[in-house]
Amino acid sequence: xxxxxxxxxxxxxxxxxxxxxxxxxxxxxxxxxxxxxxxxxxxxxxxxxxxxxxxxxxxxxxxxxxxxxxxxxxxxxxxxxxxxxxxxxxxxxxxxxxxxxxxxxxxxxxx
Amino acid sequence: xxxxxxxxxxxxxxxxxxxxxxxxxxxxxxxxxxxxxxxxxxxxxxxxxxxxxxxxxxxxxxxxxxxxxxxxxxxxxxxxxxxxxxxxxxxxxxxxxxxxxxxxxxxxxxxx
Numbered sequence: 001x002x003x004x005x006x007x008x009x010x011x012x013x014x015x016x017x018x019x020x021x022x023x024x025x026x027x028x029x030x031x032x033x034x035x036x037x038x039x040x041x042x043x044x045x046x047x048x049x050x051x052x053x054x055x056x057x058x059x060x061x062x063x064x065x066x067x068x069x070x071x072x073x074x075x076x077x078x079x080x081x082x083x084x085x086x087x088x089x090x091x092x093x094x095x096x097x098x099x100x101x102x103x104x105x106x107x108x109x110x111x
Numbered sequence: 112x113x114x115x116x117x118x119x120x121x122x123x124x125x126x127x128x129x130x131x132x133x134x135x136x137x138x139x140x141x142x143x144x145x146x147x148x149x150x151x152x153x154x155x156x157x158x159x160x161x162x163x164x165x166x167x168x169x170x171x172x173x174x175x176x177x178x179x180x181x182x183x184x185x186x187x188x189x190x191x192x193x194x195x196x197x198x199x200x201x202x203x204x205x206x207x208x209x210x211x212x213x214x215x216x217x218x219x220x221x222x223x
Contacts, residue, residue, distance in 0.1 A: 033210040043200055045154070045214035091154060095210040097167050098144070098156040 002027045004094050006102035013082045014110050020067075021077045021105045023092030029053075033095040034068065034075045039104070040088040048090070051075065082109045113137045115215035117203050123221045124193055132188045132218045134203030142206040143186045145178065146214075147171065149199045157201075160186065193222045 003026045013019035025034065036048040051059045051068050059066050063083075067076045079086055087109045092102040116135045124130050136143050145157040158168040160178055177189045186205075190197055200219050204212040 035211075037214075042216070043148075043219075044216045045202060045204075047211075047213065050211060093154075095212075098159060098169075099146070099154075099204075099212055100156070101154040103153050 002029075002094050002096055002100040004092050004100050004102040006092055006105050008105045009103070010106045010108070012108040012110055013079075015082055015084060017082055018078060018080045019082055019107065021079075021090055021092075021107065023075045023077070023102055025073050025075060025092070025094045025100075027073075027094060027096065029096060034066075035093040035095070035099070036064070036066070036077045037091045037093060037101075038086075038088045039091060045091075049077065079107075084109050084111060113139075115203055115205055115213055117201075117215035117218050119218060120216065121219045121221070123223065126195060126222055127192050130190050130193055130220065132190075132201050132203075132220070134186045134188075134205075134215055135184050136186055136203065136205030137207070137213060138184070140205035140207045140213075142166075142208075142212075143178075143180070144204040144206070144212060145188045146202040146204065147199045148202065148217075154202065157188070190220075193220075195222050198222045 005024045032053045034051045038046045038048045049061045063080045065078045089104045091104045093099045118133045143160040148154045158172045159166045175191050200217045202217045203215040206212045
């Protein structure tokens with residue numbers, strides 16, 4: 001069975017600073033994808049960034065980047081230059097035939 | 112940009128009633144999913160659908176649940192006899208591959 005663990009239930013950061021959200025996972029698959037989803041108060045699930053396990057290069061999308069450590073089964077999200085609109089719940093997810101989600105990290109960006 | 116749509120955005124129903132949640136996946140996608148999120152909890156997989164049949168379902172997806180693709184665009188989730196514990200946000204997702212899934216805005220189901 002696949003598992004995803006997010007050990008930080010809540011985090012806060014000052015506007016314009018950098019924050020890193022942690023995620024670890026476990027899977028027996030050799031090829032898989034990892035995702036970070038953002039869920040603002042509207043509760044819509046918004047795809048932030050994806051990482052293909054067979055790619056060594058860490059994915060980057062504007063202010064969002066990941067640190068993918070395949071051997072350690074770690075997949076952290078770094079948000080640079082944090083903005084108030086980044087305040088949301090962030091879920092790490094692992095692909096397979098279904099998506100397996102972590103418990104989520106509530107990120108608050110303070111002015 | 113294509114997106115997944117869901118209706119209604121909020122549904123209130125009485126315990127024991129049947130509800131149908133509707134989704135229109137992205138038009139060229141082939142895989143369809145339903146997920147559930149009870150308030151304050153993580154998102155949980157319910158069922159996946161491909162080639163007009165269920166490809167996988169979770170232990171949550173019991174006989175009270177069913178899915179259907181009644182035409183070329185809609186994808187529905189039916190709950191036959193709702194329980195209080197079915198109150199949750201229900202998300203539809205679609206994928207053009209088996210990996211990257213795009214989510215709809217969700218339907219908030221409240222069972223009273």
